[in-house]
Amino acid sequence: MTTELSLNAPPETHDLAPAGTATLSETDLAALRIAVAALERSTLAGRLSGMVGKPLEMIGHALPAAARDIVTAAVSRALRTALKVALTTLPKAASSRPGGGRMHTALAAASGAIGGALGLMTLPVELPVSTTLILRAIADIARSEGEDLADPEAALACLQVFALGSRTEADDLASSGYFAVRGALAKSITEAARVAAGRGFTDRGAPALVRFMAQIASRFGIVVSQKVAAGAVPVVGAIGGAAVNAAFMEHFRTVARAHFTVRRLERSYGAPAVRQAYEAIRTAMAA
Template sequence: MMTAPGQHSDVVDLTPDDLDALRRAVHALEHPSLAARLTAMVGKPIELIGYALPAPASRAISTATSKALEMALKVAIKTMRRDPLAGSQLLHRALVSASGAAGGAFGLATLPIELPISTIIMLRSIADIARSEGEDLSDPEAALSCVEVFALGGRSGSDDASESGYFALRGLLAKSVTEAARYVAQRGVVAEGAPVLVRFIADVASRFGVVVTQKVAAQALPVIGALGGAAVNYAFLEHFQDVARGHFTVRRLERVYGKELIEKEYTRLAERD
C-alpha cells in the first residue's frame, strides 16, 4: 500500500511498474550525453572538436540557438494547447533527419534555417511524450516544461554530476519556468522582448547551445555529408526524446506520490546507477 498523505515512512512504496519506470528515468536523465553518441558515430571526440570551433561559428550557433528557442516557445504556447492529437514519432524522426541532411550537405550556412525547423519538430515529439505521461498542455507550466527539456538535455560528458544532475538543473530552472508560466497564464500570449521570457530563453539556451555545438561539430566533419548529417540529427532527436521520457515520467510520479518522496527515491537510484 502507498503511504497515506500526511504519514511518514522509511519505506518507499512505489509499485513495481512505477519503480521500474523511475529507474529508467534516472538512467536517461543522469547519463544524457549526446557527445558520447556522436563520438561513437564519427569516431572522433566531438566535445574537443566543438571546443575548437572558430569564434564566428560559435557566435552563429549562439544566435541560431536563441532564435530556435524563441520560435519553439511560440509554438509551445500558441499551438500545442489547441492540438490534442498525438503526432507520429516516426514522422518526427523522418522530418528531423531530412533537415539534418540539409545541414550536413551545406554546413553552417544553413544552421539559421535548419536548427529552428529541427527544434520545432523535436518540440512536437517532446509534446507527444508529455501527453503520454498525463501532462495537460493547456497549462502554460506544462507547455514550458516541454521547452525546458532542451536545457535538461544539455549536459556535456565532462559536467560534474553533483552540480548538474537532473534535480539540480530543475532547481536552477524552476524560477524562470514559474515566472514565464505565470506571465503567459496572465497574458495568454508570448510578447516579444518580455524580460521574464527573455530570461527563460537565455537559461534554456545556455544549456541547449552545448549540444547544438556538438551537433554542428559532427556535421562539419568532411566525412559526414548529407547522409551523415541526417544520422546526426536522428541522434539529436533521440537524445531529447530520451530526456523527455525521463523528465515527464518523473513529473507523472510526482503527481502520484509527491515530489519529496520521488526525489528521495530518485537520488537513491541515481547513487546506484
C-alpha cells in the same frame, strides 16, 4: 544580454506535492530507473559516438569564434520560433496518430540533410525547423505522460527539456544533474508561467519569458555546438546531416520521456518520495 544558468539555486518547489512517505511500486521504480539513466548519463556526444562505433573526442572541442557567433544567433532564433509556433499551435489533447515519434524524427532528418549539404551558414534557417519539430515531439511525450499543455507551466516544462538534455561528458554530475538544473530554472519557470497565463505566449518580450528563454539558450547552445562540431569529424560527416539530426531528435525524445516520467511519478507519490528514490538509484549507479 545573456543570462547564465546558475546551478547553485535552491531546489525546485513550485510543483512539489505535499511531503509523503509513499513507496513506489515495482513498475514505477523500474520506470524511474530508466529515467535516471537517461537524465544522468545520456548525452548527445555519447549517442553520436555510439552511432559511429567509436569515441568522438573532437565533439568536446571549442568552435572557432565565428562559428560560435553563428551558433548563438541560431539558438536564440530557434528557441523564439519554437516558443511562438509549437506552444501556440499544439493541440492540447493527446495525439492519436500512429508513429508520431517516427514522423518527427524523419522530418528532422530531412531538415538535417539539407543543412548538412549546405554547411554551417544554413544553421540559422535549419535549426529553428529542427528545434520546432523536436519540441512538438517533446509535447507529444508530455501529453502521453498525463501533462495538460493548457497549463503554461506544463507547456514551459517542454522547453525545459532543452536545458535538461544539454549535459556534456565533462560536466560535474553533482552540480549539473537533473534536479540541479530543475532547481536552477525553478524561479524563472514559475515567473514565466505566471506571465504566460496572463498574457499568453505571444508576449515574448515580457522580461520573465526573456529571462527563462535566455537560461534555456545558455544550455541548449552547448549541444548545438556539439552537433555543429560533429559535422567536422570525418567519420560523422560521411554519415551526413540527416543521421546527425535524427540522433539529435532521439536524444531529446529520450530525455523528455525521462523528465515527464519523473513529473508523473511526482504527481502520484509526491515530489519528496520520488526524489528520495531518484537519488538512491543515482547513487547506486554511480557506485
